[in-house]
Amino acid sequence: MAASIDFDDLRFLLAVAESGSTLAAARRLGVSQSTVARRIAALEASLGRQLFDKRRDGYRLTADGESLRPEAEAVETAMRAFALAADGLSRAVGGTVRFTTNEVMAGLFVPELVSRLKARHPGIGLEVDVTPVLRDLGAGEADIALRAAPPPQQAGLVGVRLAEDHWSLYCARTYAERHGAPSNVEELSRHCLIGLVPDGRHDVAVAWAERHFPPGNVVVRQNSIPSAFASIASGIGVGFYSDILALGRDDIVLCFRPDIPPSAEVWLLTHERLRHAPRIRAVMEETKALVAGRIRANGQ
Structure with missing residues (x-):
C-alpha cells in the first residue's frame, strides 16, 4: 500500500489541514480547487483511510489524519532540506538569490547591491523580500537575511555581525x-x-x-x-x-548622541546548507563590502 503513495500528495494534505478548506489550500498552492480535492481523494484511496471529515464549515482532520500529520510534516521538512542541500551544490556563480530585509535597509542598501552584482556577477538575479518579519531561513523562506536584530538563536544560521545599530x-x-x-x-x-x-x-x-x-x-x-x-x-x-x-x-x-547602548545589531545571515553555494557567497561578500564601506566612509 505504501509503495503506491505519491509523496507530493502530502503537500496537499498539509495545506488543507492548515487552511481548513480546499479553496484556501488551492490558493496557497497555486492550483485549482478541483485539483486539491482530487489529490486528497487519491491519497485517501492509496492509504485506505479517510483523512478528513468534510463539514459545512470546511475540512477537519479525522483521528487517522491527525495521527499521520506529524509524519507528513517530517517528510515535507526532509524534502525541503534535500532541496536546499542540492541547491547548495551548484558551482556556477549564477542563479537566483532570495534576499530579505526590512523596508528602511532595502532603500539604503539594495539599489547599490544590485548595481554591484550586475557589474561583478551578472549571472546572479536578486529577489528582494521587503518585510519587518524575520523570515525562517531554515525553512527555506529566504536565502539571505540582512536584519537589525538581536544575535540569532535559530540553529543552523551562519553569518556575520556587520555593525552595532546605535x-x-x-x-x-x-x-x-x-x-x-x-x-x-x-x-x-x-x-x-x-x-x-x-x-x-x-x-x-x-x-x-x-x-x-x-x-x-x-x-x-x-x-x-x-x-x-x-x-x-x-x-x-x-x-x-x-x-x-x-x-x-x-x-x-x-x-x-545620547549615552545609551545600541538598539540592535546588524546581521547578515544565511543557512549552513547554503553557505558554500557560489551565488550565496558572492551576495554575502558584496553585501558585507557595501555595508562596511558605507560605515568607513562616514566615520562610524
Whole structure:
C-alpha cells in the first residue's frame, strides 16, 4: 500500500489541514480547487483511510489524519532540506538569490547591491523580500537575511555581525536651517519632538525619550519606524534615527548622541546548507563590502 503513495500528495494534505478548506489550500498552492480535492481523494484511496471529515464549515482532520500529520510534516521538512542541500551544490556563480530585509535597509542598501552584482556577477538575479518579519531561513523562506536584530538563536544560521545599530537624535537639514539643531538634552525643550511607541525592539531609545522629551514638545508618537524616520526627514521635528541608516544622507543632520547602548545589531545571515553555494557567497561578500564601506566612509 505504501509503495503506491505519491509523496507530493502530502503537500496537499498539509495545506488543507492548515487552511481548513480546499479553496484556501488551492490558493496557497497555486492550483485549482478541483485539483486539491482530487489529490486528497487519491491519497485517501492509496492509504485506505479517510483523512478528513468534510463539514459545512470546511475540512477537519479525522483521528487517522491527525495521527499521520506529524509524519507528513517530517517528510515535507526532509524534502525541503534535500532541496536546499542540492541547491547548495551548484558551482556556477549564477542563479537566483532570495534576499530579505526590512523596508528602511532595502532603500539604503539594495539599489547599490544590485548595481554591484550586475557589474561583478551578472549571472546572479536578486529577489528582494521587503518585510519587518524575520523570515525562517531554515525553512527555506529566504536565502539571505540582512536584519537589525538581536544575535540569532535559530540553529543552523551562519553569518556575520556587520555593525552595532546605535540610535542618535537627528533632524532634517531644512528644520535645522529654520530652528537650529539641539546639541544637548537641555535644548530639547525648545524643539518639536517626534516620539516612538514601544515595540520591543527599540525600547532603549523609547525609554530615554520618555525620560528626556518634554511631553508638551512631542508633536507625534508613532509605532512605525519607517514612518517616524520619514517624519524626521520631512522637517516635522527632532527624533531618534539609526546611525547606520543615516549613512550617506545629506537631508538629515545629527543633533547629538545620547549615552545609551545600541538598539540592535546588524546581521547578515544565511543557512549552513547554503553557505558554500557560489551565488550565496558572492551576495554575502558584496553585501558585507557595501555595508562596511558605507560605515568607513562616514566615520562610524
